[in-house]
Amino acid sequence: MADAKLVLNGEEYEFPVVEGSEGERGVDNRKLRGTTGVISYDPGYGSTGSCKSAITFINGEEGVLRYRGYAIEDLAENASFEEVMYLLVWGKLPNQEELDTFKGRLAEHATLPDGVVNVLESLPNTAHPMTVAQTLVACLGEYYDDDSDEETDIIRLLASMKALAAYGYRKTAGKDYVAPNTDASYAGDFANMMFGDADGDYNVSEVLETAIDKLLTLHADHEQNCSASTARMIGSAGSSLYASISGAIGALSGPLHGGANQKVIEMLEEIREADRSLEDHIDLVKDKSSDVRLMGFGHRVYKNFDPRAKILKKAADELLPELGVEDPALDLAKELEQVALEDEYFVKRRLYPNVDFYSGTIYRALGIPTNMFTVMFVLGRLPGWIAQWKEMRDDEEQRIHRPRQIYIGENKREVTPISER
Numbered sequence: 001m002a003d004a005k006l007v008l009n010g011e012e013y014e015f016p017v018v019e020g021s022e023g024e025r026g027v028d029n030r031k032l033r034g035t036t037g038v039i040s041y042d043p044g045y046g047s048t049g050s051c052k053s054a055i056t057f058i059n060g061e062e063g064v065l066r067y068r069g070y071a072i073e074d075l076a077e078n079a080s081f082e083e084v085m086y087l088l089v090w091g092k093l094p095n096q097e098e099l100d101t102f103k104g105r106l107a108e109h110a111t112l113p114d115g116v117v118n119v120l121e122s123l124p125n126t127a128h129p130m131t132v133a134q135t136l137v138a139c140l141g142e143y144y145d146d147d148s149d150e151e152t153d154i155i156r157l158l159a160s161m162k163a164l165a166a167y168g169y170r171k172t173a174g175k176d177y178v179a180p181n182t183d184a185s186y187a188g189d190f191a192n193m194m195f196g197d198a199d200g201d202y203n204v205s206e207v208l209e210t211a212i213d214k215l216l217t218l219h220a221d222h223e224q225n226c227s228a229s230t231a232r233m234i235g236s237a238g239s240s241l242y243a244s245i246s247g248a249i250g251a252l253s254g255p256l257h258g259g260a261n262q263k264v265i266e267m268l269e270e271i272r273e274a275d276r277s278l279e280d281h282i283d284l285v286k287d288k289s290s291d292v293r294l295m296g297f298g299h300r301v302y303k304n305f306d307p308r309a310k311i312l313k314k315a316a317d318e319l320l321p322e323l324g325v326e327d328p329a330l331d332l333a334k335e336l337e338q339v340a341l342e343d344e345y346f347v348k349r350r351l352y353p354n355v356d357f358y359s360g361t362i363y364r365a366l367g368i369p370t371n372m373f374t375v376m377f378v379l380g381r382l383p384g385w386i387a388q389w390k391e392m393r394d395d396e397e398q399r400i401h402r403p404r405q406i407y408i409g410e411n412k413r414e415v416t417p418i419s420e421r
């Protein structure tokens with residue numbers, strides 16, 4: 001039986017190849033495209049480049065984030081979310097004519113097909129909004145009876161997402177659906193469908209519209225994170241855009257990923273309700289047996305600071321007074337950040353607030369219910385997922401995503417009769 005080699009933390013180990021595998025059949029793996037005889041063990045893919053990408057650049061040491069070369073700070077300040085969507089998906093900032101055409105196409109596809117609304121109606125009111133979003137995206141493509149092309153699917157999905165998100169909320173709130181307003185901005189239309197009066201005129205304040213627009217931009221892409229990788233993984237099998245994005249929503253819902261924004265507010269509430277000191281909470285987090293993490297802290301790539309967390313903290317400080325909202329959770333979050341950043345445990349592991357730490361206090365001030373926070377993330381991240389999916393599909397080197405494993409199970413065995421086991 002041949003042995004194969006495993007490289008683990010720079011050291012080589014030998015392990016037996018199970019009979020019948022390529023090694024045994026005498027295929028020299030190294031001669032096959034991209035299949036090496038040595039499989040590196042990299043759980044969680046911490047140091048595996050899964051693709052080449054021209055979309056988003058991150059320097060985790062310096063806290064730099066750029067979409068297509070533009071700094072996140074610049075885009076948040078000087079570009080609308082529609083421009084950012086266009087930039088991510090089509091690779092350039094649109095000129096006025098391109099932007100108008102894009103907005104026109106979004107408006108054309110903004111109304112949800114009746115069948116999708118029927119599916120929404122059939123879901124239980126207790127379903128988590130992320131389950132609702134994932135379900136509706138998975139079936140959206142089934143309700144168009146034409147042979148659509150890739151570009152139309154992209155537009156449809158981008159255009160539908162704001163109604164999918166807002167209607168999910170209105171259904172559980174027992175409110176009538178508000179029709180899309182094709183003259184409004186993306187952020188404004190979402191806000192109107194979410195909070196507007198079904199019979200009333202468009203009446204979204206500039207503060208609300210601007211805040212949502214910026215939040216969406218800040219969340220719009222983040223290279224090969226878990227959900228974007230999921231979209232690429234699913235799409236690499238030739239699966240549809242809808243299937244890929246639906247899977248990405250499932251990945252984002254997890255508390256270690258986008259679901260952390262909901263968990264942060266729940267954690268802050270729990271600390272307040274239990275009247276627990278911040279030091280005690282930090283001790284709980286540090287106690288590995290508690291399995292409690294400081295939600296909204298830590299990041300695979302940022303090891304110094306997350307630029308979005310800085311922007312969001314400042315935005316929360318400015319926006320809450322502007323909205324006339326006082327939220328003790330914001331002060332608590334700031335104090336908790338301070339206590340954590342002075343603690344050796346966090347310093348040593350280079351754990352800092354991530355994008356999810358302050359976003360929830362803003363969502364809450366805007367009137368968005370806690371269980372909708374991660375759906376807000378979906379709304380922002382959608383163009384990033386689409387851009388990643390499209391880039392993968394357009395890449396000539398692309399092939400089905402298929403990591404290998406280090407088999408650690410039993411070697412070849414034979415079935416013994418049940419009476420002898």
Ligand SMILES: CC(=O)SCCNC(=O)CCNC(=O)[C@H](O)C(C)(C)COP(=O)(O)OP(=O)(O)OC[C@H]1O[C@@H](n2cnc3c(N)ncnc32)[C@H](O)[C@@H]1OP(=O)(O)O
Pocket residue numbers: 044255256257258260285292293294295296297298299300301349351354355356
């Ligand atoms: C949009 C986003 O997805 S941003 C991330 C949102 N998620 C969260 O906020 C959840 C809390 N954070 C985490 O769980 C992690 O920091 C993640 C998932 C973001 C990154 O995980 P990884 O890169 O795999 O880091 P990993 O889990 O290996 O952590 C490294 C060390 O720091 C510790 N650590 C990491 N994050 C935290 C945290 N938030 N609280 C306490 N300890 C933490 C780990 O226990 C580990 O300690 P050890 O070396 O003693 O075992």
Ligand SMILES: O=C([O-])CC(=O)C(=O)O
Pocket residue numbers: 221222223224225226257299300301354355
């Ligand atoms: O990049 C990651 O691992 C998580 C993510 O999506 C983000 O921070 O926006």
